[in-house]
Amino acid sequence: MNERSAARLTRLQEALAEGGSLRLSEAAALCEVSAMTIRRDLAGADGELVLIGGYLMRGDDPRHGTAYDLAVQRDRHAEAKRRLCERALETLEEGDTLFIDCGTTLMPLAMSLPEDLSLTVVTYALNVAEAVSARPGVRLWLLGGAYHGSSRSFSSDDMAETIRSFGLNKAFLSAAGVHPRQGLSCFHFHEVAPKQAAIATAQRRVLVVDASKQGLVRPARFAGLEDIDEVITEEPVAE
Known part of the structure; x- marks a missing residue:
């Protein structure tokens, strides 16, 4: 993962630090990139953030139960x-x-x-x-x-x-x-x-x-x- 991608993910994690969710379009606007770029960032990440039904959320948010622990x-x-x-x-x-x-x-x-x-x-x-x-x-x-x-x-x-x-x-x-x-x-x-x-x-x-x-x-x-x-x-x- 390159530095710009890591920086975008960090920014999104901070935005979701207290839970909740962001629309994919909102996440893209926050980082000033396209929605496809956010998707690529998520694909190269390790599950800290997940995209479900067009909404970005923390993978460890217990309300969503989407985190994967092998x-x-x-x-x-x-x-x-x-x-x-x-x-x-x-x-x-x-x-x-x-x-x-x-x-x-x-x-x-x-x-x-x-x-x-x-x-x-x-x-x-x-x-x-x-x-x-x-x-x-x-x-x-x-x-x-x-x-x-x-x-x-x-x-x-x-x-x-x-x-x-x-x-x-x-x-x-x-x-x-x-x-x-x-x-x-x-x-x-x-x-x-x-x-x-x-x-x-x-x-x-x-x-x-x-x-x-x-x-x-x-x-x-x-x-x-x-x-x-x-x-x-x-x-x-x-x-």
């Missing part, structure tokens, strides 16, 4: 995530090249990749990479760049292009929100490009999501339900 998410619905990942593991085949998304939902999958299959894993998530690196026989590609501690993931300008260069057999995706009309969304804008690149590239796109995410809309939309081939969840996703 350590907290790790323990939420852990048993459900384990069961869902067991079902995802059943779809693996010898020689598969897999994309594994960031977050905590797919960690049981990364930690339990079968040792009797030769697999390649592509990920931009450090926690996923750490788990995969302990699995013998699995070839790991960790995509680097700027590190985002809130989600333990990386971002870079060429990440989407790099993902498209792989012959992905399956993309295992997670989402913080699944809505029948507004589609799939996540907390962080830097996750959108790698998710979309994996969806565009993989032969089969698999969404793994527990029931707590259904009906929610998070700040960064990355796909529609029609872009997914299979949904592994506890309950049917509404049409």
Whole structure:
């Protein structure tokens, strides 16, 4: 993040220090830039500020509940995530090249990749990479760049292009929100490009999501339900 972007974010944080929200147009006017510039600033930030429904607000504002804490998410619905990942593991085949998304939902999958299959894993998530690196026989590609501690993931300008260069057999995706009309969304804008690149590239796109995410809309939309081939969840996703 450059100095001007950091200065704008600091100014917006100060404006929202006591809570409340700003329209995107108001935030842009306050910083004397375009709305698109504010969106880019947010995409390169670490979740301190979020954009929801055209309004900018603090990510840690308890009234909105939009902040993402990976350590907290790790323990939420852990048993459900384990069961869902067991079902995802059943779809693996010898020689598969897999994309594994960031977050905590797919960690049981990364930690339990079968040792009797030769697999390649592509990920931009450090926690996923750490788990995969302990699995013998699995070839790991960790995509680097700027590190985002809130989600333990990386971002870079060429990440989407790099993902498209792989012959992905399956993309295992997670989402913080699944809505029948507004589609799939996540907390962080830097996750959108790698998710979309994996969806565009993989032969089969698999969404793994527990029931707590259904009906929610998070700040960064990355796909529609029609872009997914299979949904592994506890309950049917509404049409």
